[in-house]
Amino acid sequence: MAKFIADIDVMPLRALLDPQGKAVTGSMKNLNLGEIENVRIGKHITLEISATDENAAKVKVDEACKKLLCNQIMEFYEFKLTSAK
Amino acid sequence: MAKFIADIDVMPLRALLDPQGKAVTGSMKNLNLGEIENVRIGKHITLEISATDENAAKVKVDEACKKLLCNQIMEFYEFKLTSAK
Numbered sequence: 001m002a003k004f005i006a007d008i009d010v011m012p013l014r015a016l017l018d019p020q021g022k023a024v025t026g027s028m029k030n031l032n033l034g035e036i037e038n039v040r041i042g043k044h045i046t047l048e049i050s051a052t053d054e055n056a057a058k059v060k061v062d063e064a065c066k067k068l069l070c071n072q073i074m075e076f077y078e079f080k081l082t083s084a085k
Numbered sequence: 086m087a088k089f090i091a092d093i094d095v096m097p098l099r100a101l102l103d104p105q106g107k108a109v110t111g112s113m114k115n116l117n118l119g120e121i122e123n124v125r126i127g128k129h130i131t132l133e134i135s136a137t138d139e140n141a142a143k144v145k146v147d148e149a150c151k152k153l154l155c156n157q158i159m160e161f162y163e164f165k166l167t168s169a170k
Contacts, residue, residue, distance in 0.1 A: 009129045024153065025132075033149050035135045044094045044129035050120045064118050068109065
């Protein structure tokens, strides 16, 4: 069994308003950082997974995202796998 | 002025317990995903920034992280900039 590390980003769907991001965009102006706009805030998740190969790990991480980590009605996810040394 | 997109990850410091991640690690077992362990959960933030060049953008994003996005007592951040087309 090999060990892999998954880096997962779960973000609000682009079509949806992100109220937390909107609030932060507003705060940037008060901090003299008005050059910053369109802030969107989601989750970043890292995990370790044991699997026979990278493909098997990918299937498992995909399952974890769909079943637990990501609410696909409001969010989308993407991830990359790296082999753990 | 050029436009850049920043992808920022804000994660709990590795030395600290991450209770949300621990809870999710536990839930993986109940979902028949016991191969997954050591889940850690933080924030993923994307934003757009206008700046004269990539270096200026880097300084601004760094400032935004330190002043607003990241609580450096409990979290660390890393980001990468890409030029927006």
